[in-house]
Amino acid sequence: MSAQQNQNTENTDGRGGRLAGLTTRGRSFLAAGLAAMACGMLFDYKVLLRVGAMLAMLPLIAIMVLARTRYRVSCRRALEPARVGVGQEARVHLRLENVSRLPSGTLLVEDRVPYVLGSRPRFVLNKVEPNGRRRVVYRVRSDVRGRYLLGPLALRLADPFGLVELSRSFSAQHALTVTPQVYALPNAPVGQAWSGRGEGHATSVAAAGEDDIGTREYRHGDDLRRVHWRSTARTGELMVRREEQVWQSRATILLDTRAIAHRGDGPASSFEWAVSSAASIALHMARHGYAVRLLTETGQAVTAAAHDSSAVGLDFEGMLLDALAVVDMSSAATLSGANAMLRQGGGDSLVIAVLGDLSGDDASELARVRHSTTSGVAFAMDTASWLGGKPMPQAQARFAGSAQVLRVGGWRVVEVEPGDRLPELWELAARRGAGSSGLAGAETGAAR
Secondary structure, three states, X not given: OOOOEEEEEEEOOXXXXXXXXXXXXXXXXXXXXXXXXXXXXXOOOHHHHHHHHHHHHHXXXXXXXXXXXXXXXXXXXXXXXOEEEOOOEEEEEEEEEEOOOOOOOEEEEEEOOOHHHOOOOEEEEOOOOOOOEEEEEEEEEXXXXXXXXXXXXXXXXXXXXXXXXXXEEOOOOEEEEEEOXXXXXXXXXXXXXXXXXXXXXXXXXXXXXXXXXXXXXXXXXXXXXXXXXXXXHHHOOOEEEOOOOOOOOEEEEEEOOEHHHOOOOHHHOHHXXXXXXXXXXXXXXXXXXXXXXXXXXXXXXOOOOOOOHHHOOHHHHHHHHHHHHHOXXXXXXXXXXXXXXXXXOOOOOEXXXXXXXXXXXXXXXXXXXXXXXXXXXXXXXXXXXHHOOOOOXXXXXXXXXXXXXXXXXXOEEEEEOOXXXXXXXXXXXXXXHHOOOOOHHHOOOOOO
């Protein structure tokens, strides 16, 4: 069970509540009693005076009783799970225990949650015996990604007549992470080394020469059967063949987070589509053996485990989803930061860009940074379509021109419009690369 837990103890000594703890019913009783007493004295009507005194004393007695009540309550909260996707439910488990020697009165329990997770859950717990436990469970869900704090838990002690309530709060809070929606992508190759291992290594060996890549100096204890005599004769030193090395393909995912490059609001905006797509692609590539890094236009890696093969797996996925759950639009105007990082990424076998609105200069610069040995796939979003209605001719021409510049630069371009689903676009990208030699630079096909 993926959960976060806390245990906290609250001393619910009621002293100091005084009249502030009166409920609406309690205030009404007190006001009615005082009014009846005043009328009884004014008209010298003793029966009314007695009735008024009884009404006024009842909430005051309730305050005194609750003020003398001392008990301690411990609370444990568990989230199951602590990380959920958009639209998925999480279960919140609360366990309260009366750790004092006295039974409690009626407890009103309220957990504070952000409004995007739903209304505040409220529960009524009847008398809890000493060392008694009560468990309550409620569900939360959000259609908006983010990191949300649950708590602190608030307790209200009420008298049997509902005249007085005294509130106490715990201090602990816990975070629920709502991650972007992740789509399962088909097993269609979009790069030159689909498995991420083996094939590219063979190419590198052939290009560099077996003597340079496959041998090393002899070390004490090496098996003499591994001696490479040709390299030994050439270097004058005893050389042995290296053991087979594992090679791993590298993929860079570029996420365009510029505010000026996206349109629309809320979960249906182009920015949310881009975030969801970047998460889906990054996880898909990592699960197929690629060492993945995720960049934004600022040039900073979204995850600290960029290109680290040891991070591939559940830990990498968790870091990636946590980072994308809170990623926001930036004020950057260009893709210059990302372009600088892509120039240095000569070891990448695949670059996948999820792009918003591009200017001609942005497209030209991005087209120049792709290395000749790197496959480039660009999901170019026609963000003007996210505004509703038919885009202006100028916007359409600008989008078509930027896409063409990328194609000429060797990028495999897939155009994206509102309502398009990433799995279908992924298959489209794979089909467009199937007829090429494996490099994105060989493709200059027509637009979608």
